[in-house]
Amino acid sequence: MKFMNVLYCAICGAANTETDTICFACGNALLHSQDFDEPTQMQTITILEGRYRLIDRVGKGGFATVYKAEDLHTKRIVAIKEITLKKLKPQEIIDATDTYHREIRFGTLLKHPSLPEVYANFMDPEHWYIVAEFIDGQTLEDYRQQLPAGLLSLQEGLSIALQVCDVLSYLHSRQPPIIFRDIKPDNIMRTRTGHIYLIDFGIARQFRPGQRRDTQTLGSPGYAAPEQYGSAQTTERSDIYSLGATLQALLTGQDPLDADVATAPTKKPVTLPAELSALLANMLAKDPAQRPTSITEVKRRLEKISSTVGDTWLTAQSPVIPPPPPPPPSTPYYVPSNAANVKNPASQPKKLPAWLKVVAIATILLLVTGFGNVALSTFPHFSLWQHVEINTGPPVMLDRVPADQQVLNIAMNSATQEPLDPATVQYTQSMQIVSMTSAGLVSFNDRMEIVPQLAQSWETSSDGYTWTFHLRPNLKFSDGASLTATDVAYSLDRALDPALKYGTAPYNLQYIQGADQRVSGKIKTLIGQSILTPDDNTLVIKLSKNIAYFLDTLTCPCASVVEKSLIDKYSQSFTDHLSEGGSSGPFEFSPGTKQKIELVPNPFYYGSKPTLTKISFTSYVDTNTAYDSYRVAQVDFVDNIPASMIDKVDQNTDFHQSLQLSTTYYAMNYLTKPFDNIKIRQAFALAINKDLISQKIRNNTVLPTNHIIPQGDPSANTSLSGPAGVTTTAGDPVLAKKLLQEGMQEEGISSMQAFPSVTLTYYKSSSVAVQNEITAMQAMWKTNLGLNIKLQAMPASTFYNKVSNSNDARNIQMWRIGWIADYPDASDWTTLQFGQGAAQNTYAYGQNQSKAAAHQQEIQRSLARADVTQNQAQRISMYRNAEQDLVNDVAWLPLYQSYDYYVVKAKLHGLNVNAMGMIAPEDWSSIYVTQ
Numbered sequence: 001m002k003f004m005n006v007l008y009c010a011i012c013g014a015a016n017t018e019t020d021t022i023c024f025a026c027g028n029a030l031l032h033s034q035d036f037d038e039p040t041q042m043q044t045i046t047i048l049e050g051r052y053r054l055i056d057r058v059g060k061g062g063f064a065t066v067y068k069a070e071d072l073h074t075k076r077i078v079a080i081k082e083i084t085l086k087k088l089k090p091q092e093i094i095d096a097t098d099t100y101h102r103e104i105r106f107g108t109l110l111k112h113p114s115l116p117e118v119y120a121n122f123m124d125p126e127h128w129y130i131v132a133e134f135i136d137g138q139t140l141e142d143y144r145q146q147l148p149a150g151l152l153s154l155q156e157g158l159s160i161a162l163q164v165c166d167v168l169s170y171l172h173s174r175q176p177p178i179i180f181r182d183i184k185p186d187n188i189m190r191t192r193t194g195h196i197y198l199i200d201f202g203i204a205r206q207f208r209p210g211q212r213r214d215t216q217t218l219g220s221p222g223y224a225a226p227e228q229y230g231s232a233q234t235t236e237r238s239d240i241y242s243l244g245a246t247l248q249a250l251l252t253g254q255d256p257l258d259a260d261v262a263t264a265p266t267k268k269p270v271t272l273p274a275e276l277s278a279l280l281a282n283m284l285a286k287d288p289a290q291r292p293t294s295i296t297e298v299k300r301r302l303e304k305i306s307s308t309v310g311d312t313w314l315t316a317q318s319p320v321i322p323p324p325p326p327p328p329p330s331t332p333y334y335v336p337s338n339a340a341n342v343k344n345p346a347s348q349p350k351k352l353p354a355w356l357k358v359v360a361i362a363t364i365l366l367l368v369t370g371f372g373n374v375a376l377s378t379f380p381h382f383s384l385w386q387h388v389e390i391n392t393g394p395p396v397m398l399d400r401v402p403a404d405q406q407v408l409n410i411a412m413n414s415a416t417q418e419p420l421d422p423a424t425v426q427y428t429q430s431m432q433i434v435s436m437t438s439a440g441l442v443s444f445n446d447r448m449e450i451v452p453q454l455a456q457s458w459e460t461s462s463d464g465y466t467w468t469f470h471l472r473p474n475l476k477f478s479d480g481a482s483l484t485a486t487d488v489a490y491s492l493d494r495a496l497d498p499a500l501k502y503g504t505a506p507y508n509l510q511y512i513q514g515a516d517q518r519v520s521g522k523i524k525t526l527i528g529q530s531i532l533t534p535d536d537n538t539l540v541i542k543l544s545k546n547i548a549y550f551l552d553t554l555t556c557p558c559a560s561v562v563e564k565s566l567i568d569k570y571s572q573s574f575t576d577h578l579s580e581g582g583s584s585g586p587f588e589f590s591p592g593t594k595q596k597i598e599l600v601p602n603p604f605y606y607g608s609k610p611t612l613t614k615i616s617f618t619s620y621v622d623t624n625t626a627y628d629s630y631r632v633a634q635v636d637f638v639d640n641i642p643a644s645m646i647d648k649v650d651q652n653t654d655f656h657q658s659l660q661l662s663t664t665y666y667a668m669n670y671l672t673k674p675f676d677n678i679k680i681r682q683a684f685a686l687a688i689n690k691d692l693i694s695q696k697i698r699n700n701t702v703l704p705t706n707h708i709i710p711q712g713d714p715s716a717n718t719s720l721s722g723p724a725g726v727t728t729t730a731g732d733p734v735l736a737k738k739l740l741q742e743g744m745q746e747e748g749i750s751s752m753q754a755f756p757s758v759t760l761t762y763y764k765s766s767s768v769a770v771q772n773e774i775t776a777m778q779a780m781w782k783t784n785l786g787l788n789i790k791l792q793a794m795p796a797s798t799f800y801n802k803v804s805n806s807n808d809a810r811n812i813q814m815w816r817i818g819w820i821a822d823y824p825d826a827s828d829w830t831t832l833q834f835g836q837g838a839a840q841n842t843y844a845y846g847q848n849q850s851k852a853a854a855h856q857q858e859i860q861r862s863l864a865r866a867d868v869t870q871n872q873a874q875r876i877s878m879y880r881n882a883e884q885d886l887v888n889d890v891a892w893l894p895l896y897q898s899y900d901y902y903v904v905k906a907k908l909h910g911l912n913v914n915a916m917g918m919i920a921p922e923d924w925s926s927i928y929v930t931q
C-alpha cells in the first residue's frame with residue numbers, strides 16, 4: 001500500500017493529498033514539487049535565470065557575447081549580454097567589475113531614446129549578465145560594409161551625426177558630465193528605420209589590448225582624441241573629436257587609423273561641402289582648445305549645413321543607396337522639419353525595392369500588432385514615432401493645445417489622502433503634491449541627481465560639519481510675501497517639533513546638531529543654535545556628523561519650506577487653507593475640494609513656469625474605478641496600477657513601468673528566540689522560493705530579490721550573494737533544512753516539538769495578493785522546514801505603533817513590512833536600518849545577546865565610517881561589503897522590489913515617473929499637452 005503524502009496549498013496553507021491538483025479549501029491550483037524545480041541543465045542552454053529564452057546570438061565583442069532572447073515573464077524581446085569570467089585574468093576581473101557596474105548604473109539611470117535601457121542583471125558562478133533593450137539593427141560599421149563603396153550618403157551621415165549630437169548633449173549635460181569616450185562606428189547601432197543607439201558604456205573596453213580595432217583603456221585607436229593617449233583629462237571635446245572621426249569615416253571612407261600612415265591605401269577621394277570639411281577639420285583638431293566648445297555648437301553647425309546644402313549637391317555627390325522605408329501611416333508626433341515643403345528627393349516616397357517592401361510591411365505590422373505593442377512598452381517615456389520615423393532633419397514639435405486646454409487630470413487614491421503638511425506627509429501621492437507646491441533648498445531631478453532649488457549655491461567647511469547655503473535673490477511665497485533664510489530655518493526647526501507626530505524629520509534631519517534633543521523636547525528650538533541666518537539670503541546649518549549624504553536628506557518633503565504666517569493664523573489646520581498662500585514650488589493651490597485638489601501655476605515661482613495651466617487630483621476609492629475614468633478620458637494619469645490589473649493594460653501603448661527603490665521584506669527580531677541564531681534565520685530565508693511568489697501570486701509584476709540596497713540605487717551590488725552563498729532567489733530547501741538542524745543543535749533544541757513557537761505579525765490588508773503571499777510563505781516554511789508558523793493580523797496603526805516602539809518590538813518576532821527610499825543613497829538602506837541606535841533598527845541588529853552580536857557591532861562601526869567617508873567610490877564599496885554581511889545574517893529577509901505601473905494619455909508629453917515614484921519638480925516646465 002502506498003501512503004499519500006501531504007501537499008500544502010501555497011495560497012491558503014490547507015493540507016491536501018499529493019495527487020490533488022486543486023486545493024480542497026480555497027480552490028486554487030496546487031503547486032507540485034516540479035513547480036519549484038530549477039530549470040534542467042538542458043534548459044539552461046536556452047533558458048537563463050529561469051525566464052530568458054535565448055533566440056539567437058547577435059553579436060560578439062571582446063569579452064561579451066550578446067544574445068537576442070525572449071523574457072518569458074514580460075514577453076518582450078531583450079538583448080542579453082554575457083561576460084564569461086573564466087576567460088579573464090585576475091586584474092581583468094577587477095576592471096570588469098567596475099565597468100559592469102558602470103554599464104548597469106548608466107543603463108538604469110540614464111534615459112534617452114538613443115540609449116538602450118538596462119532592465120536587469122544577474123549572474124552565475126561563471127558569467128555575468130546584463131538584460132537590456134533589444135536593438136533590432138546593426139552597428140554602423142556592419143551597415144557601411146554593405147553599402148556601395150562602403151560609404152553613407154551625406155544626408156544619412158548628417159542625420160546620424162545629429163542624432164549622436166542629441167544623445168551626447170544629453171550625456172554632457174548630466175552633473176557631472178558623462179563623457180562617452182568611445183564614439184566609433186562599432187559602438188553606434190542603427191535600426192532599419194534609421195534610429196541610432198549608442199551601445200557599450202565601456203564594459204569591455206579595457207579588455208582587448210593588442211588588437212588594432214579593439215577598444216583599449218583610453219578609447220579606440222584612431223577614433224579616440226589625442227588627449228586620451230596622454231595624461232590630460234578627457235572632456236566633452238574628446239567626444240567631439242571622436243564624432244568628427246566617425247562622421248569622416250562614414251562619409252569619406254577615410255579610416256582614422258590610416259590617416260597618418262604612409263602606406264594607407266589610396267581611396268577615390270570624396271568631396272564634402274566646404275562648410276562640412278571645415279567643421280570636420282575643426283572637430284579633429286589635435287589641440288582640444290581649437291575644437292568647437294560644445295556639442296551644441298557642433299549640432300548647430302551640422303543643422304545649418306544640413307539645411308543649406310543644396311539637393312543638387314546631395315544627389316550628385318552621394319553614393320546611390322536604397323531609400324529608407326516610407327514614413328509610418330499616421331501623423332507622427334515628431335515630423336521632419338522639412339515635412340511641410342519637402343524638396344529633398346531622397347526623402348520622398350519612391351517605388352521600393354522588393355526587400356525594402358518586406359521591411360516596410362514588417363514595420364507597419366509591428367506597429368499594429370500586439371508584438372508592436374509589447375515592443376512599445378519598453379520605451380516608457382518616449383512617443384512611438386520618435387523610434388520609428390525616418391527623420392531626415394532636426395525634429396520640430398507639433399502644435400500644443402492652447403493654454404486653457406493645458407490641463408492634467410490625475411487620479412488620486414482616497415485611502416492614502418492625508419493633510420498636506422510637508423513635515424508629516426507619508427504617502428507618495430501626498431509627497432508628489434508637496435513637491436509641486438513647496439520647494440526646499442535642493443531637490444532631485446528625474447535621474448535622481450541633486451539640483452538647486454531655493455538655494456542657488458552652497459559650501460561646506462573644511463571639516464564637513466558646517467554647511468552654508470546661499471538663497472536665490474527675491475524669493476517669494478505664492479501670496480507675494482518674501483521668502484528668506486528665516487523661513488527656511490523656521491521650516492526645518494518646525495519639522496523636528498515633537499508635537500508633529502509621525503513626521504520623517506526625526507530621522508531625515510537627525511544629523512542637524514541638537515536634532516535629537518529638539519525631537520525629545522529637551523530644547524525648544526535649534527534656531528540660533530545649529531540653524532543660523534546671518535542675513536536674509538544665507539542659511540547656515542551645523543551638523544553633529546559630517547555625513548557625506550547630507551544634501552540627499554534635504555530633498556525630503558520635511559525639509560521643504562512652509563509659511564509661518566499661515567501656520568500662526570490657522571495652527572495645524574493650516575492645511576485646510578493652502579489656497580491662501582504658503583506655496584513656493586512651481587504650482588500653488590486654487591480653492592478646490594477634499595475630493596478634488598486643484599493646482600495652478602505659482603506666479604511667484606523663481607524657476608521656469610509650467611506650461612500646464614491646471615492640474616486636478618480627483619479622489620477615487622480604488623484603482624479599478626480610477627482606471628474606468630481614465631478609459632472614458634475623465635483622468636489622464638493613473639499611478640500605482642495594482643498587479644491584478646496589469647494583464648488588462650500592459651499591452652497598451654500608454655502603459656508604463658518604472659522600477660522603484662522600494663522593497664518588501666520580512667523582519668526578524670534578534671531579541672526573540674529562535675531568531676538570535678543566524679543559521680535558523682538563514683533556514684527561514686532559504687525555505688522561501690521568491691520566484692514562485694512573484695510568478696504565482698504577483699503575476700510576475702515584482703522583482704524577486706536578495707538585496708537590501710535595491711537595484712537602481714548607485715550602490716546596488718550586482719555581485720551580491722544571498723544567505724549562505726546561495727545566489728538564486730528561488731531558495732534552497734535542502735540547505736534550509738540542513739541549516740535549521742545545525743541551528744537547532746547550536747541552540748540545544750532537541751526536537752521539532754521543542755522548537756520555539758513563531759508568530760508572523762502583519763497589518764490587515766484588503767489586498768488579496770498580500771494575504772496570499774503570507775499564506776504561501778507560511779506553506780513554504782511548513783513544507784520545507786516542517787514548522788507551523790502562526791499568523792497575527794492587526795490594524796495598520798496598531799501594527800506600525802508596535803513595530804516602531806522598540807519595547808513592543810521585543811514582543812514581535814517576525815513581521816512583514818516594506819521600505820521606500822527617502823533618497824537614493826545606500827545609507828538609507830543600511831545605516832538607517834541597522835546602525836547602532838538607528839531609527840529603523842527595530843530588529844535590535846547589533847544590540848542583542850546573540851553570538852553574532854560582536855560581529856554585528858563591527859558592521860555597525862563600518863557603516864558609521866562609510867557615512868562620513870567623502871570618497872564616493874570608497875563609500876560605495878564599504879556599504880556593499882556591509883550589505884553582504886547583513887544579507888548573509890538575514891538582517892532582513894527581502895522578498896521583492898516593486899515597479900510603479902502607470903497609464904498616461906499619449907497627448908501628455910514629458911511626464912516621467914522616477915525611481916521614487918515621483919515626477920521631479922524641474923520636469924513640470926517641460927510637461928505639456930498636444931492634440
Ligand SMILES: Nc1ncnc2c1ncn2[C@@H]1O[C@H](COP(=O)(O)OP(=O)(O)OP(=O)(O)O)[C@@H](O)[C@H]1O
Nearest residue numbers: 059060061062063064066079133134135200204205
Ligand atoms: N542592445 C543590443 N541589442 C542588439 N544587439 C546588440 C546590443 N548590444 C550589443 N549588440 C550587438 O553585440 C555586439 C557586441 O556588443 P558590445 O559592443 O556591447 O560588446 P563588447 O564586448 O562590450 O564590445 P567591445 O569589445 O567592442 O567593447 C555589438 O557589436 C552588436 O552587434
